[in-house]
Amino acid sequence: MILLSKLQLKQYENDGYVIPDFNMPEVLLKKIEKRHDKLLKKYPQFKNYCPAILHYDESFLEFCKNEIILNYVEQILGSDFALWNSSFFAKPAINGHATPWHQDGQYWPIRPLATCTVWLAIDDANEENGCLRFIKGSHKEKKLKNHNINSNKNLTLNQELDESEYNEKDAINLILKRGQISLHDVYLVHGSEANNSSMARRAITMRFMPTSSVFDHQMVKDKNLFSKLNASKYKDRKIYHMRGRDISGKNKLTYI
Numbered sequence: 001m002i003l004l005s006k007l008q009l010k011q012y013e014n015d016g017y018v019i020p021d022f023n024m025p026e027v028l029l030k031k032i033e034k035r036h037d038k039l040l041k042k043y044p045q046f047k048n049y050c051p052a053i054l055h056y057d058e059s060f061l062e063f064c065k066n067e068i069i070l071n072y073v074e075q076i077l078g079s080d081f082a083l084w085n086s087s088f089f090a091k092p093a094i095n096g097h098a099t100p101w102h103q104d105g106q107y108w109p110i111r112p113l114a115t116c117t118v119w120l121a122i123d124d125a126n127e128e129n130g131c132l133r134f135i136k137g138s139h140k141e142k143k144l145k146n147h148n149i150n151s152n153k154n155l156t157l158n159q160e161l162d163e164s165e166y167n168e169k170d171a172i173n174l175i176l177k178r179g180q181i182s183l184h185d186v187y188l189v190h191g192s193e194a195n196n197s198s199m200a201r202r203a204i205t206m207r208f209m210p211t212s213s214v215f216d217h218q219m220v221k222d223k224n225l226f227s228k229l230n231a232s233k234y235k236d237r238k239i240y241h242m243r244g245r246d247i248s249g250k251n252k253l254t255y256i
């Protein structure tokens with residue numbers, strides 16, 4: 001069985017992310033590209049970013065259910081977990097949108113807050129085409145930091161970390177080859193620059209949560225928490241069973 005080493009697990013714990021020795025096979029990457037092209041033909045508005053691809057094409061589940069990826073996730077989250085979202089950050093060449101510095105958990109209705117994100121590179125990702133950037137160790141306090149709303153239309157997200165909350169000089173660039181993945185913690189501060197290069201920088205995220213947490217479909221009605229966010233998209237979100245059982249007993253899991 002292919003697993004994260006002790007050292008890699010320690011890195012996830014200390015730094016908030018890890019890059020396993022994994023490569024998505026080329027045939028599957030080609031399949032992903034085809035399905036994404038088809039999605040964009042139908043929904044050109046997702047040219048930069050599709051927040052919930054499974055909502056539009058459930059066949060993307062095939063890639064999220066990769067046994068090696070699930071083994072890694074199990075090592076991090078434990079044996080009972082679900083997939084609650086998958087997004088496509090397509091970042092096309094020349095004018096691909098930036099993602100402001102943020103913590104994911106800020107706008108997710110999951111309590112207790114927990115998620116491990118798998119980020120799969122569909123293109124080589126580097127400084128030129130706007131690779132993902134992490135502030136190493138910024139997850140450690142397990143605390144949500146101050147965010148502001150940024151309504152600039154050239155961003156994939158409207159949540160931006162307050163400048164007082166991080167130091168950009170601590171950022172590391174997540175340089176990955178096509179087919180490589182990284183795993184990151186829900187509290188880790190991250191973002192990415194715009195893509196002004198001639199190469200696309202496509203990536204898929206897969207969001208896994210332990211079933212000891214609850215994806216609270218009702219929480220989005222809390223106006224204080226979610227009023228300024230586009231939270232309606234969480235109301236009907238399907239939570240896909242991946243491994244084990246629903247520990248909380250409160251998640252409505254979809255079995256596939």
Ligand SMILES: O=C(O)CCC(=O)C(=O)O
Nearest residue numbers: 089099104132192203205
């Ligand atoms: O791919 C990007 O540029 C941003 C990804 C991101 O924010 C995330 O994985 O949560």
